[in-house]
Structure formats: C-alpha cells, structure tokens
Amino acid sequence: MRPKRIEVLGVPVDCVDMSTAVQRVDDAIRARQTLSVLAVNPEKVIKAQSDVTVMRLLTNAGLLIPDGIGVVLAARIFGLGKMGRVPGAELMPKLCELAKVRGYKVFLFGASPEVNERAAQKLRETYRGLNIVGRQHGFVRDDEIPELLDRINASGAQIMFVALGSPRQELWIEKYAPILNVKIFQGVGGTFDVIAGSVKRAPWVFRKMHLEWFYRLAVQPRRLLRQTALPRFAYQVLRRRFAG
Numbered sequence: 685m686r687p688k689r690i691e692v693l694g695v696p697v698d699c700v701d702m703s704t705a706v707q708r709v710d711d712a713i714r715a716r717q718t719l720s721v722l723a724v725n726p727e728k729v730i731k732a733q734s735d736v737t738v739m740r741l742l743t744n745a746g747l748l749i750p751d752g753i754g755v756v757l758a759a760r761i762f763g764l765g766k767m768g769r770v771p772g773a774e775l776m777p778k779l780c781e782l783a784k785v786r787g788y789k790v791f792l793f794g795a796s797p798e799v800n801e802r803a804a805q806k807l808r809e810t811y812r813g814l815n816i817v818g819r820q821h822g823f824v825r826d827d828e829i830p831e832l833l834d835r836i837n838a839s840g841a842q843i844m845f846v847a848l849g850s851p852r853q854e855l856w857i858e859k860y861a862p863i864l865n866v867k868i869f870q871g872v873g874g875t876f877d878v879i880a881g882s883v884k885r886a887p888w889v890f891r892k893m894h895l896e897w898f899y900r901l902a903v904q905p906r907r908l909l910r911q912t913a914l915p916r917f918a919y920q921v922l923r924r925r926f927a928g
C-alpha cells in the first residue's frame with residue numbers, strides 16, 4: 685500500500701516510519717514494481733523550494749523518507765500526519781537485512797574504489813549470506829556507463845544502493861532506472877563511507893538527542909555552508925505555524 689504523501693513547506697514527503705518503509709520496499713519487489721527511495725531533510729526542502737530540478741526529482745520518487753528529525757517535527761507541528769524518523773543511513777542496513785532474509789540480490793554503486801570495496805566487505809561480514817551480486821565505485825566516465833548498465837542488468841540485482849551524493853545520485857537514478865531491471869534504488873549519499881568506517885556516525889548520545897547534524901558539523905566544518913539550510917527551515921516552519 686502506498687503511504688500517505690504530505691507536503692512540508694511545499695515539498696513532498698511520505699508518512700512512514702522505519703518498519704513501514706521496509707515493508708513498502710518488500711512489497712514493491714514482490715509486486716515487481718520499480719521504486720526509488722529518496723531522503724527528504726531540511727537541506728533538501730530548502731533546496732527544492734528554489735530548484736525546480738530537485739523538486740521534480742523528489743516529486744517523481746516512489747518513496748520519500750523523512751531523513752531528519754526536522755521534517756518529522758515540522759509534519760507534527762503542522763498536524764499533517766504521523767511519521768517516524770527514517771534516516772537513509774539506517775534504512776540501508778535494514779534493507780540489507782531484508783535482502784539477506786529474502787535472498788534479494790544487491791548492487792553497490794558509488795564512493796571511492798577503496799570505500800566501495802570495504803563497504804561490501806563490511807556488509808558481507810555483518811549480514812552473512814547477503815548476496816552482493818555486483819559493485820562499482822562512483823567515479824565512472826560517461827563512456828563507461830553503457831558497460832556498467834549491462835553489468836547491472838546481467839547481475840540480476842533487485843536492490844541498488846546509489847552513493848554519489850546529492851543531487852548526483854537522484855539524477856542518476858531518474859535517468860537510468862527506466863532502462864535497468866533493478867526494482868529498488870536507494871540514494872544513500874555518504875553511507876558507504878560510514879559503513880566502510882572512513883566517516884564515523886555521531887556517538888550514540890548525539891543521535892539520541894537528535895544532534896547528529898551538530899556532530900557532523902563539528903567534525904566536518906565544510907558542511908557549514910550546507911547547514912545554513914537548518915535555521916532557514918526552522919524559521920519558515922515557525923513563521924508559517926504562528927502566522928496561522
């Protein structure tokens with residue numbers, strides 16, 4: 685069943701929590717439907733408001749997960765619907781677990797060659813029996829794409845994790861999903877780096893307090909520019925709420 689789709693500050697997001705998101709993916713594979721899974725967070729909401737391409741990519745996605753607590757709180761503040769936080773970096777391991785249990789075939793695309801290889805190794809260790817049928821680092825030239833597409837289709841992969849960063853991964857999925865036999869495409873950003881251990885997730889206490897964004901900012905100050913979206917998002921939510 686398709687989850688209810690609402691709009692937060694004019695940008696679509698689906699009312700799901702972790703278990704309904706995993707269920708939606710499983711249902712799509714069983715029904716042989718193609719489903720792209722993209723993350724919605726305050727940064728993307730702000731971007732989509734002024735960037736028609738980002739808005740189109742989100743609008744056309746099959747499943748829009750509430751990636752950050754900001755989106756979940758905004759939906760709650762506006763009384764639009766109930767959802768739980770579904771960070772893309774947490775959904776991917778859940779989908780690996782699902783793939784292991786159901787025997788779904790997985791393809792890993794993106795990140796540097798070392799990170800891609802180490803992520804595959806780590807996933808194989810963590811989810812014994814997980815069928816990773818192919819992988820490719822994320823720095824392919826345009827002339828290498830046809831061979832890559834053939835290889836993906838020949839692998840029989842049903843789930844593909846695309847880790848190229850935003851909006852590169854969303855654009856890639858939009859362009860190539862129609863010619864691939866893969867059913868599930870999840871855009872996972874820097875998640876391979878986290879799995880490979882080259883970028884650490886925030887310590888538990890930061891995650892529990894929903895301050896992962898703050899931790900990432902502290903350890904990767906280059907994100908500062910991107911994070912200016914957060915106060916803008918909060919301001920717009922509060923203004924709209926209290927201005928009626």
Ligand code: UDP
Nearest residue numbers: 794795796822823847848849850873874877
């Ligand atoms: N990346 C890639 N190909 C490119 C550019 C980036 O595979 O042409 C990878 C990069 O190595 C990293 C990921 O994309 O693994 C981007 O991570 P980032 O944390 O910047 O993405 P976000 O989650 O913020 O979208």
